[in-house]
Amino acid sequence: MIIAIAALLVLGALLYTLIVRPTSLPEPEALSPFRHVDEAKARIYENLRDLQFELRLGKLSDEDYARTKVDLQKELAKVLADADALKAELGVQTTSKAVKPKAAEFVCPHCAKKFKEAMKFCGACGKSMEAGA
Amino acid sequence: MENIGALAILLAFCLSIFSIVASLVGAWKQKQFLIVSAERAVICVWALVTTASGLLIYALMTGDYRLAYVAAHSNKAMPMIYKFSAWWGGQEGSLLMWNFILATYALVVVLQNRRKHRALMPYVTTTMMVTQGFFLMLIAFLVPPFQVLSTGGKSIVDVGDGQGLNPLLQYWTMVIHPPILYLGYVGYIVPFAFALGSLITKQKGDEWIFTTRRWAIVTWLFQGTGILLGAGWAYSVLGWGGYWGWDPVENASFLPWLTSTAFLHSVTMQEKKGMMKVWNLVLVASTFFLCIFGTFLTRSGIVSSVHAFAQSPIGPYFVAFLAVTIAITILLILSRLDYLKSEAPLESVVSRESSFLFNNLILLASCFAILWGTLFPVISEAIAGEKISVDAPWFNRVNVPIGLALLFLTGVGPLLAWRRSTPDNLKRNFLWPTVGMVATIGILVAMGISHFYALLSLGLCTFVTWTIVSEFWKGTMAIMQKDALGFVPAVIALTHRNTRRYGGYIVHMGIVLMFIGFSGAAFNKDTTVEAKVGEKFPLGRYELKVTDIKTGQNENFIWQNAVIEATIDGKPFTTLTPERRIYEKSQQPVSMVAIRRQLNEDLYINFAGMGNGSQQPTIQAYVFPLVSWIWLGYWILLFGSLICLVPAKVKMQYARTEVVGVSTKHAPVTK
Amino acid sequence: MRPSRNSVLFVLLAGLCLAQSSSQYVTPEIRRVGDKLACLCGACKNTVATCQMLECHYSLPARQRIAKMQKEATADTAIVAEFVKREGKKALAEPPNEGFGVLALATPVIAVGLGLGLIGLFIRRYRKPNAVPAMTDEEVRKYQDQIDKEFSKLD
Known part of the structure; x- marks a missing residue:
């Protein structure tokens, strides 16, 4: 009895592990080469959004706000320029x-x-x- | 049955090895079926470890006293719930539970990522299975849970009844404290595994952080809950009213909590600014290694502790495992430094960015100091040849200032602006909280309180509370104006807008309440008396009187209790009945203290025993001011952490760049 | 077979009546000295004065010895020295400020110092006031439309 259960346990584990049918393989993911660009972009948008909110809360003066906003926009422009450069390099069209x-x-x-x-x-x-x- | 259990463990061990090899070869040769097969092995490991655990629990519940483990940790008279908790009552069983939790986490990760993160997954599987394989090796070969009792030869002995679980552990928090703490300890492997995977595959972005930040928060919460349950248990059971004793094992559980707190903060820097990438990897790796180190400390017997398991031969294996994995991690980080460059500079020393640096410094300083103090007796013995004790007074001396500095930063950090804080910005945000702090200290001094740290702590608590409340208040007002919402919907909308930020504030609030509770310890009062029945004795504003002594017995233990009446200014306040028990099986005396919990102070009475010559009850009575605030703070912390787990409303709805077509002669890029 | 009630109570009382006399209680004088001495019972990290385990095999006799020596008008430092002589340096609750013991408190302080140094280095290396990508206004304007359009979607 115990031997039968033991054999069943071993066999079950081996069969389940070793027999992988092609249909159970996952499809390859679509990996975007622009992923890190998107992450950088999202980060700056998040920061802009926070900045705007902090201005509304009165935590920042208008001058501090304006100064940081210009900086963020410059950074964003840089990221967008980098994305365009990458696009040209890869020779692809993209959509946002x-x-x-x-x-x-x-x-x-x-x-x-x-x-x-x-x-x-x-x-x-x-x-x-x-x-x- | 014990054969099936042992076989399941052995088979699981083999499968974990297979999984490691298959993952690595699959990733190297780009063979999907090997990677999938490795993941299936993970599922099988889970099923097998679950089977083994189920068998051990069954043996404990049904009282199969042929098994050494069951005989040592269970007995017939124990209630069912404690028979179940005997699963983790001893070395072998608790390692089995470690394996079970790890296997369960691995299973969840594999099932969640069947279609995602395919490039990372082989390495994630490998990391988890290397750890799993190590822990399975321990219970397969070194401390097997399914050992039967035998007398020299081959005959199996059934002892009929067991020793029973340590009576001190027969308490409800002890049923959930170890599993929850283990959920924390083991859980850090997931962020660590993804971090390693992203290192090996040279990921450019912050994918591993996005993927695992929720895991990190949940694990952090489990760890904190586990620690606090332990503190609550010590307070209500051990009879001396302490909730933290700087015991090596307590320290060991606190260390990874500190580094993971540092991690949860400094990931913000990476998410917001793309900075401190190497540092975050170091933190997540340290957290994981400190978890393994803590497990090692508890189980190897290198430091003496009340919590430690019996000495066992597994210590050197832990050292070897730690040495090898730490070396591999360091090599990997060093070889990938190019991919981990900071994307932004630091613009000003007075900025949110630098407050994160100081926050990390302080958390790690505390972590290091505690680690150092814990190991110092061992180190001094090894190097100077003489053991030097490092006890509670030392830990308090070092950690109280560190804790207060941390409390201060809790208030300052969130108010500093990103990038740079101008004097105008500082004045807007810090004027009123500082006034509040000074006023609080002034009032307390006027009330006659002169304890320096307590004053500073309570003052800082006001400061931080003020900053948090004003953050919520200003935000709510802004949203009420803009969206024409009522107050409560506006608070909800504000929190939903950035759940991790506002949830984080609530967590900070919980920490503040805990600090208020800690400060109370400066004003503890206690007395120990041998009181005749009917005699009165004073303690603080209370007058206590022993009115009766009762005795009795049940299946599991015999008991004796003292009925004590407490009065304030002659008016009856409450009646408490602390109890002494002796468990029949272990003959161990245990005291069941009686506590009257209030928000301002706890009245805490321990019935210590009957005096030797006098036959009078010996009563230890304590007043612990503000202790309840610690437990209250925990509930707030829990609430805040849960809010952090709710997805924020607009996050991630940013534009995503997709390749839609090839414009020129270039071939399409798919990878 | 369950023992009769009386014998059970006998066991109970025997268990509870462990050596206790008034000298185990901590008077302020005993506390003053006891706070400097570690409880070496192996199960706690408390001092002789704060160990609350009733049947502690170390702190109880230690307190009795302190009381006895105080009765003989021995100075605090002499009492502590006597404990150190008998048990070695581990009898002290905190590492002494001499020899290897200095490292106990010094190391964390040095570590914090090193940490501050590291932060200093980090700030020196990465601090660049006004370091914004060198984009001309014209380049920014080129992307201004896109920025405004995408940003308006967010809030």
Whole structure:
């Protein structure tokens, strides 16, 4: 009895671990080369937003606010310039989109097939995914 | 059954080794199926460790006294709940629980990230499984929980009944204190594993911080809760009214809490400014290593402590494990310094940025001082050849000033502006809190209080409270004006706007209340008397009288209690009945103190025993001012931490750059 | 088999009646000296004066000895010296300010000093007042529209 349970335990563990069917492999993630640029951008926007709020609270004088705001905008411009440089270097086009709170679905206006990622052309019918095109 | 348990542990150990190898080879050769297989091994490890734990719990609950562990830590008379808690009552079982919690965390991480962080995951799995493998090795080969009692030869002995759990531990907080503390101790592995993964894969951004900051907060909260439950238990059970004794094991649990507090603060610098990247890695790694070190300190017997488990042979293995993993971490950080460059300069010494530097300095100074004091007896014996004691007075001498400096920064930091604070900014924010502080100290001095640290502490508490309340007040007013909201909705909207910031303020408020409680210790009063029944004795503003002595017994213990009436100015105030128990199995006497808790002070009475010659009850009575504020502060801290976990309203809704097409001759970039 | 009630109570009382006499209680005089001496019972980090364990095998006799020596009009320092002679330096509650003991308090102070030094170094290395990326106003203006548009989405 105990030997049977022991054998079952070992066998179960081995089979579950070793037999991986191709369908259970995860799809490769879409990695954006602009990720760190986006992070830097988000950081500055966050800081700008905080700065504005602190002004409203009266924690800063108008001069302090104006000075820091100009600095932040300069930093932001630098990040945007870097992003453009990277774009040129990689030779790609990009779009900026706000992340919606829920996973957005992109529907092909021609064949109504749904996709997780935004695409320029539909993966099913091949027509342009942009509305009105 | 014990065979199945031992087999499950051994198999789990083998699978953890497999998982390490498969992850590393999979990442190296880019073979997804190996990586997935390694993750499945993690799931199997969890299932096996759970099986082993379940079997041990079953043996404890049903009283299988053939097992050495069950015989040593459980007995028939114990209530079910304590039979269950005997799972972590001894070395072997508590290591099994360590493994169980670690395996559970690993399982959650693997399940959460089946489709995310694929590049990081093999290294995350490896880090977790290296640790898991180490702890499984301990219970598979060195301190096995499923050992049966035998007499020399092969015959198994059933002793019929066990020793029972230490009676001091048969108390409700002791049922939850160890598991919660372990949840903290073990949990730091997750941020550490992601940090290492991001180091190895040379991630450019702060992905590991975004991914693990919630883990870090939850773990920090568990650790803090565990420490505080321990303090609460010591206060209500040990009979001397202390909640913190600077015992090596208490210190060991406090050290990672300090470094992780430093980490939670300094990540803000990385998130907001892209600064201090190396430092954050150092902090998260130190926290993890201090957790392992704390486990080692508790279990190796190198320092004497009430909490320590029986001496066992596992000490040298811990040292080896720590040495190897620390060396690897340092090498990794050094080899990746290029990826960890600061993205922004520091603009002014008087700024929010530099307040984080000082906050970190103070937290680490406290951490270092406590570590140093804990190890000093051992170090002095090893180097100078003579043991030198470092006791509570030393720890207080060092840590009271550090704590007050920290309290001061709690008030100052959040008011400094990012980048630079101008004199105008300082005046706007600090004038009134400082006035409040000076006024508080003035009033207290006028009331006749002259204890320097207590005055300073209470004054600083006013200062910090003022700054926090005014932050909420100003924010709420601004939102009420802008969005035409009522007061309460505006407070909620304000907090929701930046939950970690305002949740953090609430946590600070909890800390302030705790400091008020700590300050009370400067005014403790106590007396010990041998009082005849009917005789009165004074303590502070109370007059106490022993009115009766009763005795009795039940299955588990025999008891004797003293009925004590307390009066204030002749008016009856309360009746307390402290008790003495002797547990039959262990013959250990335990006192059950009686406490009348109030917000201003606790009346705390311990029935110490019957005098030898006189046969009169010996009563230890104490007045502990403000102690309740510590526990109150904890609830505020808990509330604030939970708010920090709520996602902020607008955070992360920034524009994201996506590659939508290739414009020129270049090939598409996917990685 | 459960022992009869009387014998149980006998055991109870025997357990409770451990050597106790009035000398175990801490008078202010005993506290003054006892605060300087470590309790070496191995289970606490308290001093002889503050150890609250009733049956403590170290602090109780220690207090009795302090009381006895005080009756013989021995000076505080002499009492402490007597304990150190008998138990070694570990009898002191705090490391002495001599020999290796100096390091006990000195090391944390040095560590804080080093930490301050590190912060100083950090500030020196990274402090750049007004160090904002060298962008001309024209370059900023180029991105101004985009900045304003994206920022307005946030709040």
